[in-house]
Amino acid sequence: MTAQTVLLVLAAGVLVGVLSSLFGVGGGLLMVPFMVLVLNETQHLAEGTSLLVIVPTAIVGVIAHLRNHFVSFRHALLVAIGGIGGAYLGADIALRIDPVTLTKVFGVFLAAIGIRTTYEGVKSLRA
Amino acid sequence: MSAEESGGEPRLAPPLTLATGLAAGLASGLLGVGGGIIIVPLLVAFIGLTQHQSHATSLAAIVPIATVGAARFALDGSIDYGLAGLLAAGSLVGAPLGAFLLARSSEGLLKLLFGLLVLAVSAQLLLS
Numbered sequence: 001m002t003a004q005t006v007l008l009v010l011a012a013g014v015l016v017g018v019l020s021s022l023f024g025v026g027g028g029l030l031m032v033p034f035m036v037l038v039l040n041e042t043q044h045l046a047e048g049t050s051l052l053v054i055v056p057t058a059i060v061g062v063i064a065h066l067r068n069h070f071v072s073f074r075h076a077l078l079v080a081i082g083g084i085g086g087a088y089l090g091a092d093i094a095l096r097i098d099p100v101t102l103t104k105v106f107g108v109f110l111a112a113i114g115i116r117t118t119y120e121g122v123k124s125l126r127a
Numbered sequence: 128m129s130a131e132e133s134g135g136e137p138r139l140a141p142p143l144t145l146a147t148g149l150a151a152g153l154a155s156g157l158l159g160v161g162g163g164i165i166i167v168p169l170l171v172a173f174i175g176l177t178q179h180q181s182h183a184t185s186l187a188a189i190v191p192i193a194t195v196g197a198a199r200f201a202l203d204g205s206i207d208y209g210l211a212g213l214l215a216a217g218s219l220v221g222a223p224l225g226a227f228l229l230a231r232s233s234e235g236l237l238k239l240l241f242g243l244l245v246l247a248v249s250a251q252l253l254l255s
Binding site: 001006009010011012013014015016017018019020021022023024025026027028029030031032033035036037039041042044045046047048049050051052053054055056057058059060061062064065068070071072073074075076077078079080081082083084085086087088089090091092093094095103104105106107108109110111113114115116117118119120121122123124125127 | 137139141144145146147148149150151152153154155156157158159160161162163164166167170174176177179180182183184185186187188189190191192193194195196197199200201203205206207208209210211213214215216217218219220221222223224225226228229232233234235236237238239240241242243244245246247248249250251252253255
């Protein structure tokens with residue numbers, strides 16, 4: 001990586017951090033397209049790298065929430081049990097799909113979220 | 128009315144909670160995202176947690192979910208560790224900044240802006 005790329009990636013990381021805590025979403029929705037569109041990484045590498053970044057980010061988020069007692073560990077445990085099986089299966093399926101096709105699947109998922117969030121925003125502004 | 132407002136304990140509803148995890152895990156592994164976008168609304172709708180409780184609880188569940196997904200991609204050699212380190216470092220600096228701005232902004236406007244941003248990015252991906 002050149003010094004310029006290092007700075008670009010750090011800046012993108014800061015922006016992802018700001019936007020995800022501002023909009024209450026995980027960074028993956030933005031990190032994956034950044035790696036694919038700007039850094040020209042494959043969809044597979046972008047997804048694997050994104051998941052690894054999410055782990056420490058989520059841990060810090062949980063620690064920040066410990067004081068206000070918003071975390072229900074009983075529910076988190078059940079979600080995690082179902083989620084672990086789903087995550088392994090989902091990753092396995094992703095790695096079997098051609099990366100270019102997987103980018104389109106990701107694009108459709110993102111478009112659906114964009115439509116829903118825009119609609120909620122308009123509704124909330126009119127209320 | 129949410130459990131917090133009514134003062135009662137939110138119900139556990141194990142089958143629904145497990146199913147929420149399964150759906151989120153599938154999306155997480157398939158798309159390389161945390162899955163909070165699926166977990167948060169489902170915990171609000173099925174379990175009756177408040178938005179804040181769901182958000183915090185979702186983060187706790189995402190830790191093991193993303194770990195398993197990342198491990199599967201790591202087995203395939205599909206992780207750039209240098210890139211991950213830089214993104215994580217930047218993101219950890221940015222998150223408190225976002226939280227600071229959040230306290231000073233309108234929720235509807237934020238949603239609208241984020242929705243439009245996400246739509247623009249998805250168009251880029253679909254047309255690329």
